Amino acid sequence: MRTVEKKMWLVLSCFLLLMGILARPASAVEVRSKAEVQQEIDQYVKKTMSANHIQGAALAIVHNEEVFYTQGYGAMSDGRDINDRTPFPIASLSKSFTALAVLQLVDNGLIELDAPYASYFLDFAPKDERIRDITVRDLLNQTSGLNDKVNPDMTRSSPYQSLRQVNESLNTVQLANDPGAAYSYHNPNYQYLALLVETMSGQNFSDYLEDHIFEPLGMRDTLNVSNTRQINENSAIPRGHYVLLGHPVSQSEPSWFVDGPAGMISTAEDMAKWMLAQYNGRLLTPELMEQYQTAGQKGPYGMGWLAEEDEQGGRTISHSGILWTYKAEETIYLDQRLGIAMMFDSGLNAFVGYSAFVDGIAKIMKGEKTESTIVNSKNMEAVMILLVLATMAWGIYRLYRIHRSKKAMTTGKLMVSLAGGLLPILILLFLSPLATFIGAGRVLPWYGLWTAMSSLIIWLVVLSLVNLTVMVCRFRLYYQAKKMKGITTSPYQ
Structure with missing residues (x-):
């Protein structure tokens, strides 16, 4: 009798387990054809671009272990269609690449995360002695004690021309907070890290990225520049825009030293390869990968990523990139193995919610309904x-x-x-x-x-x-x- 009962319980347990699996909400790509989902995404993107005066964009989506979709939208000023190999500035999405370069050198024993940044340089004579306490981890987590008020970035009277010049500024600056005490997003933190990569690897920062990140991942059309002037001089890049009284206006990107925090240019095809690498174990050891994608103790910032977690979406890493005439958005849903990146030929705009593109596409991929808004x-x-x-x-x-x-x-x-x-x-x-x-x-x-x-x-x-x-x-x-x-x-x- 007990044997029969055990068998009945085993059958019942298997049945309940099967029902649980079948009852799991299915994503759109599991119940609809790939072409149908891609068509809905195209319609959503084109409609949202039109509502926000966006002339051109490129999209990359990865799902599980494959590239689900890459696409270009709009055309360049000379009539060429934008496609998945059209290069776009990705601005602050560059920070996750810079952080990876640092962590690779940590993995190789050339850098220690909790070592003082100043210990890697002999020419420091800081006015504020607390600068000697800034660690490599502080710079990665944006908790260095520096901010835009005490260490001007975009409002400098004489812009930086080299990473070495950026480093020299630490001798005169007064920290806003003690190192490690508070989170403050600050671009120069990642310029210091780029110089650290150069110093400890013995390579130019752009060359290091090419040899150790871009080439190994097959990102053949991705490159790094030090100044936005190089963006304006590259005819392959769509010209940027801003909106004036409802009309997109073509505009050169103002000159700005961006080596480290915001200097990379990529394509939808290459960004798909980059996102896949975030969860396929090709980049770092599991321990370093965990630190790379986890928020710091004093804020939401990990190491080149905003790291968050919620009950519905699970763990996510994301970043936005802002230039005055270009914009980029990237979100990777780690637990769902879904990544979405978009690049735009229009910049920071008080009336455009660029993150809505990624949010809407994610809903389509998950089989959920997108929401329209009159605020555009x-x-x-x-x-x-x-x-x-x-x-x-x-x-x-x-x-x-x-x-x-x-x-x-x-x-x-x-x-x-x-x-x-x-x-x-x-x-x-x-x-x-x-x-x-x-x-x-x-x-x-x-x-x-x-x-x-x-x-x-x-x-x-x-x-x-x-x-x-x-x-x-x-x-x-x-x-x-x-x-x-x-x-x-x-x-x-």
Whole structure:
């Protein structure tokens, strides 16, 4: 009898296990043909690009152990179609390559993660002695104590020309925090790491990447540059854009030293190979791979990756890349063995949520429904155009009312008018520090603010000019009224 019961329990257990497997939510690629999923992805990407004034893009998707899809969208200015071998700047996606180069040298015993960075160089004479305590791990995890305020990156009056010159800046800078105490995303951290790779490998940084990462992974069209001028000079790269009042404007990338944190150029075909390598065990030992893809103790940053984990998606590593006329997004769902990367020929834009591309494609790959939103560049730019026109019309109407008014301008009314009229002017003048506050400490130059929010700036300028004109008219009427009464005192008295 017990034998029969055991057999029944065994059959029941197997049945329940089978039902559990069958009940597991199936991804789109398991229940639909590959061509159907790719077609839905194409429709989603093209629709989202159109809604955000994006001229060109390239996409790479990997699933399990294979390249699921690579595709180009749009055309270059000379009419050539963008394809999966069209090169795009990947900006800060470069940081994960730089981190890998460092960890390879750790694996070879040439670098120690917890050794002071300064111990690898003999020419340090830092003003702030805490700089000697910055470790290689601190630089990788973005916890060096440096940030854009104390160590300018994009707003330097004289841009760096070499990695050695970047290193010399450590002799004069004052740390914002003790090393290892706080997370602060800072590009120069990865410039120091690039120099460390050069110093300990004996190779130029670009040559090291080519010999030890690009070539072994078969990334034949990927390269590294030190300055964005080299992007502008490369005719194979689609020209970048920013959006001005609803119209994409072709623009050269402003000169910027990017060796280490943001200098790599790649293709959809090559990025697919890169993403596959993140979970196939080809890059590092399991122990180093774990550290590479795990968040640090003081923030969400791992080593060249933002590392996160949630109940639905499991472990993910991701990064975004921002230039003023180019953008890139990459997310790898490690537990689901799914990776998505996209590169765009348009840059940082206050009205474009580039991460929505990756999120939407991931939902399609998982068999979920994508969500549409009215908050996109096309709609927001239309709102800004209407605001500019409405502000001009409102200004004309206010001037008409002022000249038609029979009421005397009192000091109180004048002060209230001044307070309200100066607000947009103050916002315009302090736009850079406001953007720094909103952007978690990243200090943006004015040309960067212009490309990211040109329509908003135009509206603020128009509103400021309207308010200035109205204030001048009210001052004139105020003084005329005082003069008629024989009062010559200041309106502030």
